[in-house]
Amino acid sequence: MCSPTFRQIGMDSNCDGYELYNSDRCLFNSTELQDIEFIRSCYYNKIEFVRFSSDVGKFVGYTDFGMKNAEMWNKDQGYLAAMRAQKETYCKHNIDLWYTNVLSKSVKPSVRLHSTMAPGCHHPAMLVCSVYDFYPKLIKVSWLRNGQEITSDITSTEEFANGDWLYQVHSHLEYMPRSGEKISCVVGHASLEKPLIINWVPPMPETERLIIVGAVGLILGLILFLAGVIYRRKSGDASLAHRFSEKQAEDWSKDAAALSLWRPQKEKFFKPDSELCFTNVLPKSVMPLVRLHSMTPSGGRHPALALCRVYDFFPKQLKTRTDAGSQ
The missing domain is CATH 3.10.320.10 (Class II Histocompatibility Antigen, M Beta Chain; Chain B, domain 1)
Incomplete structure (x- = not known):
């Protein structure tokens, strides 16, 4: 070194x-x-x-x-x-x-496992295991298929420096996808207590994605349908209550006994309250506050304008008068 x-x-x-x-x-x-x-x-x-x-x-x-x-x-x-x-x-x-x-220092690597198209299209897929930002430079990247190490169809770059004392390396695996197989990228480095294993999770097939999208759409449509039914039912209940109240009023109007109970309420209930109001509130009065001041009128047709403001009086009836000299 x-x-x-x-x-x-x-x-x-x-x-x-x-x-x-x-x-x-x-x-x-x-x-x-x-x-x-x-x-x-x-x-x-x-x-x-x-x-x-x-x-x-x-x-x-x-x-x-x-x-x-x-x-x-x-x-x-x-x-x-x-x-x-x-x-x-x-x-x-x-x-x-x-x-x-x-x-003597070390920096743990970050690993990204993703797929890409293989050059020349000789294989339907290529996996890339990219290892970033590790130190020291020495590192081992290998592949497993169903727990067994893969030794063929692998190409790797040299470890090259980022320019900040850290390194990166990329390993490519050309493979033929098989149902049920498990492919993993294994990274061994001095910063790791044990090798780091990243398992490849294949993307969801297009048909399955379409099925899921359709199922979500169906569920959303069902929710909107149920919301509409509940709203119509509540609206129907309101109109039914209105019709019921009209029918009840019509039946009570034909019932002489019910009318005989409601008619005396004017004298039994409202008259005592009215007398209390006239005794304790309506005969009372509050002396008004008066403010007289001048202001310049708009338009300039008069040299001055006197304004009399009256505040905080009760009851409402009020009479004002203006005296100017002997007039």
Whole structure:
């Protein structure tokens, strides 16, 4: 594994491009020193001419100029010792930081299983198992049919980066649909305690969808029909009650005994209430409030207009009079 840690030693440039470019990098697959390699590469006009590798322990030249420099630097034991120490002082330090903050972390994938048309139409259907946003990069995607692993008719993409340290991968399965079979996509990843299994649920056939739509329409029509029947029944009950009241009034009007009971109610019930009202309410009076003020009339035909407002009086009958001078 190559650490993203990068160190530039020196760079000169002109209008034609780079003249000298030195870089350091670390290759590793664990935090142990024996699993780490420190490399310093020196470039001239974008061509690597000499390299130091901690696994080799010395400089190696790739051009005449590089071999002359390698021979010179390898004779300098102090410089050579300093380069050999970079594996521990430079790489080990940065790799520990990466394992602590990044490489030991993991992000669970999200999985989407869907169908699409197979290219060339050699098969009636193709299933796609898309796995998104997982970390680290290493992942395994496999297929099961009725619990048995499928090994043929499968194509998968490489794991490629989203650009935000997360990855995605897509696996395609060409298959012939069979009634009652169960197809599953299985995802194994370091972030999962056990493999994630996503079962394929086929879409409902067109005929079944039409049956369900028809059944729903039938039920809705039945509900509307029952609502109409209930409304008509309630309307019929109201008209029946009206007809019943007319018939009852006609029968009571022909009954002399019933009429003899209702006619005295005028004197027995209404007269005492009327006397109480005349005694306690109607003879009383409330003194009015009066406000007299002037206002400008509309049209400008008179210089002024006097307005007399009378408020909060009882009973209703009222008489007003205006005196102007001797008139």
